[in-house]
Amino acid sequence: MKKLLTHLPFTIGYIIAATVLAIYFGFGSMAREITASIEDGLGKDLITIEKEEPVTQAVADKDSASAAAEQGDSPADTAQDTSDSSASASQGGASDSAAPDNSDSAAPVTGSSVAEASETRGTSEYAYAPASASTGDANADLILQTENAPEAYADVLDQFGNVKEGAAAPAGNFTFSPASGVNTAFLSYTPVPVDSKFYQDPGQYTFTTAADYKTVDDSYFQDALFIGDSRTVGMFDYGDLPADFFCDRGYCTQLFVKEKPSTLQNTGAEMTLEACLAAKQYGKVYIILGINDSGYGTREAFAERYQKMVDTVKATQPNAIIYVCANMYFASTFEDKLGVMNNTAVRDKNFAIAKCADGQTTFYLNYNGMFCNADGFLRPELTTDGAHLLGRYYAMWCNYFRHHAVVM
Amino acid sequence: MLFSSLSFIFIFLPVFLAAYYLTPSRYRNVTLLIASLIFYGIGEPRYIVLFVFSLVLNYGLYRAMAYKRHMTNVKRQGATVVTSTADAAIPGAEKALLAATIIFNVAMLFFFKYFGFVLENVRAATKTTGAEISVLLPLGISFYTFQILSFQIDRYRNDIKEPVSFVEFSTYVAMFPQLIAGPIVRYGEVGGELKHRKFSLLNIEEGLMDFSVGLGLKVLLANQIGTLWTNIAEGGGAVSTPVAWLGAYAYSMQLYFDFWGYSVMAIGLAKLMGFYVPENFNIPYESRSVSEFWRRWHMTMGRFFRLYVYFPLGGSRCSLPRTIFNLFVVWALTGFWHGADWNFLIWGLIFFVLISIEKTGLGKWLEQTRVLGHVLILILIPATWMVFAISDLPELGSYMKAMVGMSAAAAPGLTMFTRLLKRYWWLLALGVFFCTRFPRDFYRKHKKNIVVKAAVLAIFIFSAIMIERGSSNPFLYFRF
Numbered sequence: 001m002k003k004l005l006t007h008l009p010f011t012i013g014y015i016i017a018a019t020v021l022a023i024y025f026g027f028g029s030m031a032r033e034i035t036a037s038i039e040d041g042l043g044k045d046l047i048t049i050e051k052e053e054p055v056t057q058a059v060a061d062k063d064s065a066s067a068a069a070e071q072g073d074s075p076a077d078t079a080q081d082t083s084d085s086s087a088s089a090s091q092g093g094a095s096d097s098a099a100p101d102n103s104d105s106a107a108p109v110t111g112s113s114v115a116e117a118s119e120t121r122g123t124s125e126y127a128y129a130p131a132s133a134s135t136g137d138a139n140a141d142l143i144l145q146t147e148n149a150p151e152a153y154a155d156v157l158d159q160f161g162n163v164k165e166g167a168a169a170p171a172g173n174f175t176f177s178p179a180s181g182v183n184t185a186f187l188s189y190t191p192v193p194v195d196s197k198f199y200q201d202p203g204q205y206t207f208t209t210a211a212d213y214k215t216v217d218d219s220y221f222q223d224a225l226f227i228g229d230s231r232t233v234g235m236f237d238y239g240d241l242p243a244d245f246f247c248d249r250g251y252c253t254q255l256f257v258k259e260k261p262s263t264l265q266n267t268g269a270e271m272t273l274e275a276c277l278a279a280k281q282y283g284k285v286y287i288i289l290g291i292n293d294s295g296y297g298t299r300e301a302f303a304e305r306y307q308k309m310v311d312t313v314k315a316t317q318p319n320a321i322i323y324v325c326a327n328m329y330f331a332s333t334f335e336d337k338l339g340v341m342n343n344t345a346v347r348d349k350n351f352a353i354a355k356c357a358d359g360q361t362t363f364y365l366n367y368n369g370m371f372c373n374a375d376g377f378l379r380p381e382l383t384t385d386g387a388h389l390l391g392r393y394y395a396m397w398c399n400y401f402r403h404h405a406v407v408m
Numbered sequence: 409m410l411f412s413s414l415s416f417i418f419i420f421l422p423v424f425l426a427a428y429y430l431t432p433s434r435y436r437n438v439t440l441l442i443a444s445l446i447f448y449g450i451g452e453p454r455y456i457v458l459f460v461f462s463l464v465l466n467y468g469l470y471r472a473m474a475y476k477r478h479m480t481n482v483k484r485q486g487a488t489v490v491t492s493t494a495d496a497a498i499p500g501a502e503k504a505l506l507a508a509t510i511i512f513n514v515a516m517l518f519f520f521k522y523f524g525f526v527l528e529n530v531r532a533a534t535k536t537t538g539a540e541i542s543v544l545l546p547l548g549i550s551f552y553t554f555q556i557l558s559f560q561i562d563r564y565r566n567d568i569k570e571p572v573s574f575v576e577f578s579t580y581v582a583m584f585p586q587l588i589a590g591p592i593v594r595y596g597e598v599g600g601e602l603k604h605r606k607f608s609l610l611n612i613e614e615g616l617m618d619f620s621v622g623l624g625l626k627v628l629l630a631n632q633i634g635t636l637w638t639n640i641a642e643g644g645g646a647v648s649t650p651v652a653w654l655g656a657y658a659y660s661m662q663l664y665f666d667f668w669g670y671s672v673m674a675i676g677l678a679k680l681m682g683f684y685v686p687e688n689f690n691i692p693y694e695s696r697s698v699s700e701f702w703r704r705w706h707m708t709m710g711r712f713f714r715l716y717v718y719f720p721l722g723g724s725r726c727s728l729p730r731t732i733f734n735l736f737v738v739w740a741l742t743g744f745w746h747g748a749d750w751n752f753l754i755w756g757l758i759f760f761v762l763i764s765i766e767k768t769g770l771g772k773w774l775e776q777t778r779v780l781g782h783v784l785i786l787i788l789i790p791a792t793w794m795v796f797a798i799s800d801l802p803e804l805g806s807y808m809k810a811m812v813g814m815s816a817a818a819a820p821g822l823t824m825f826t827r828l829l830k831r832y833w834w835l836l837a838l839g840v841f842f843c844t845r846f847p848r849d850f851y852r853k854h855k856k857n858i859v860v861k862a863a864v865l866a867i868f869i870f871s872a873i874m875i876e877r878g879s880s881n882p883f884l885y886f887r888f
Binding site: 004007008009010011013014017018021022025027029030031033034037038041042044045046047048049233237265268384391 | 409413414415417418419420422449450451452453454455539540541542543544609610612613616617620638641824826827858861862864865868869872873876
């Protein structure tokens with residue numbers, strides 16, 4: 001034994017370390033890694049033959065129609081419904097098919113046909129899309145903008161997710177924001193109980209506040225301020241809006257109330273949000289925060305902090321239009337190591353944020369439909385880490401803001 | 409299954425090693441072969457059939473060719489025991505068989521790796537359309553095809569004199585440490601060990617240490633620096649000049665530590681079983697000419713092209729135009745071997761041009777310089793890696809423009825550079841240090857030292873924890 005120890009000290013240390021680590025990590029997950037690899041390998045097609053689709057502007061329409069049609073188990077009228085509403089999104093209301101099953105099922109409302117459609121859409125159409133490409137007609141980029149329930153609620157919502165004027169809310173499912181006169185739509189579902197002190201399932205999908213949004217050019221953003229976290233840093237790095245960006249990795253409302261500094265990326269100067277707001281008068285302020293609040297306190301505490309930030313902005317920037325923006329969902333590949341960063345938690349945050357909109361000077365923007373599939377996950381081709389957009393897709397996000405501008 | 413996955417480190421490897429050491433030494437090749445096929449099957453369960461078919465067919469071809477040679481020798485010398493002699497004329501039938509062998513193996517590689525690419529480009533050139541056909545690339549085919557070819561040609565050239573059994577041949581090709589990404593071993597380097605190898609405790613000790621060091625290079629250095637490159641590559645070519653160069657250096661390091669780490673892991677794993685697999689990297693970024701760089705980077709691949717393509721064509725011992733042509737062939741093939749895309753061809757051809765220029769004597773002169781050669785290499789090589797890394801040609805174009813100071817208008821400016829530098833400087837500094845010879849030489853010299861052993865053990869533990877956390881990126885872990 002002594003001989004072994006003198007000759008093989010590393011080996012003995014390695015065996016001990018490996019044993020301890022393996023027990024600590026758990027063999028179950030490692031064994032699953034192997035079976036998953038084999039299953040994955042067996043599932044792959046060795047040779048795939050794809051019929052070439054004629055190149056048209058409305059790639060999405062074709063795909064969603066065919067994807068829906070391929071759904072063996074979905075009723076035929078669903079396929080019809082999907083293709084109708086996406087082919088002419090602005091006239092989606094014409095589709096007179098009965099409103100889909102309004103049972104309070106919590107899960108994705110629209111079924112998976114849209115998910116498949118959005119996954120099969122080529123990515124090239126997004127790359128470097130110039131602003132002009134996504135203006136005008138009901139273009140492919142904007143079709144999926146509503147959150148999870150676009151086509152099915154086409155007679156209530158327009159293609160931007162706004163509640164149509166005069167549309168009656170389907171019984172039981174639509175509620176309007178508590179504040180009267182605020183046209184922010186919520187779609188209720190039965191929440192799934194969550195055992196967490198940090199978040200709950202809100203039981204509500206949120207939609208962009210209805211307003212007379214205009215398409216604007218870049219001069220609109222010259223007096224705009226974006227307040228955000230690393231995702232907004234990405235927009236500063238890769239987007240092309242000529243705005244000020246007060247954002248940094250990890251920034252959140254918790255850091256704001258603790259008066260911790262963040263960075264004005266345009267100059268690199270570190271300062272608190274108060275200092276940033278005191279330095280300049282802005283015409284528009286975009287707040288895109290919340291995800292880094294995940295581990296800080298209860299949902300009520302978050303709502304309070306967020307409201308405090310909105311109030312601070314209102315107080316210091318009396319003339320600004322405030323956009324309270326949705327947090328983007330995670331991709332299904334994102335690993336929620338801490339149990340607080342998942343799409344239910346995001347929906348919970350977004351619900352709190354949407355309630356801050358008053359429809360007068362504060363508007364809630366939810367662009368998740370544009371980036372997500374119908375299961376509510378960030379589309380896998382748009383990201384590598386499951387949480388941030390790839391640089392080239394920030395153009396989509398910027399374009400969304402160009403098309404959702406309130407002009408006073 | 410990657411070497412740097414928990415299932416390999418904590419399930420496959422221990423189970424295999426236990427089985428291997430418990431097997432009586434004469435049957436250990438069989439254990440290793442079966443384990444290697446399982447290893448391949450876990451990663452590529454459907455292509456295992458293709459792989460085994462390739463092994464069987466190639467072994468059959470080998471036996472047929474060896475038999476032809478044997479019969480010729482018997483006839484000629486009237487002897488019965490001689491299996492082969494160096495000076496015997498090679499029968500025509502054997503030549504034909506060798507040609508068939510090469511064609512078969514190259515055709516397999518070609519079909520699985522390049523079919524989709526060729527089809528796409530033929531269609532584009534002829535402006536025809538049709539169904540898009542893509543073929544899934546079998547794991548490791550680029551590497552095992554080269555090992556098979558090297559075996560068959562070496563045997564033909566009489567470099568392999570002894571008879572080789574099916575298990576020995578298959579073990580040589582399939583041995584899991586080098587099956588998927590090399591080093592590309594020649595049969596002569598492990599042939600003796602395949603017949604008989606000694607069991608030594610020192611092999612286990614050093615094998616595990618080498619494996620841990622390689623794992624550290626991959627997980628702690630390559631993966632971490634990789635996040636910086638990913639961050640920059642996300643821009644799709646829209647980057648400012650300093651960021652573009654930062655990206656080029658980050659990628660150069662990532663690629664090096666990734667591949668070097670993998671090779672060191674492979675060498676360590678082979679050592680555990682008593683095999684001595686050749687080194688694949690020799691501090692390449694310390695080179696002073698492009699030719700020298702390629703004598704130090706992915707050395708077993710360079711050797712393959714030199715021995716089986718460049719020399720048979722005549723190498724540089726012929727007229728200048730012919731030498732240039734030979735270089736062209738070698739580098740076009742090297743480029744395409746790395747991937748079925750135009751950027752790889754361009755990348756290979758850049759080296760064709762650079763090395764052709766160096767052939768005029770400039771290379772030899774550069775290797776004598778103290779500073780200039782280094783500076784040139786440290787500018788040229790990272791730039792060429794960008795051609796290697798970016799497959800999308802318009803994107804590559806705008807990235808290259810950014811590198812020479814013509815960034816796209818909307819490219820993020822200096823703030824992005826300083827922000828990235830602020831976050832990654834220590835990692836980059838560490839990377840630069842590991843690009844020099846000092847850490848390697850220190851490790852080689854002091855690997856028996858107990859403190860070094862403890863440090864390597866710490867690297868192993870830390871790497872395993874990093875893999876488990878699934879966070880190849882410490883920065884993206886919680887706060888983002």
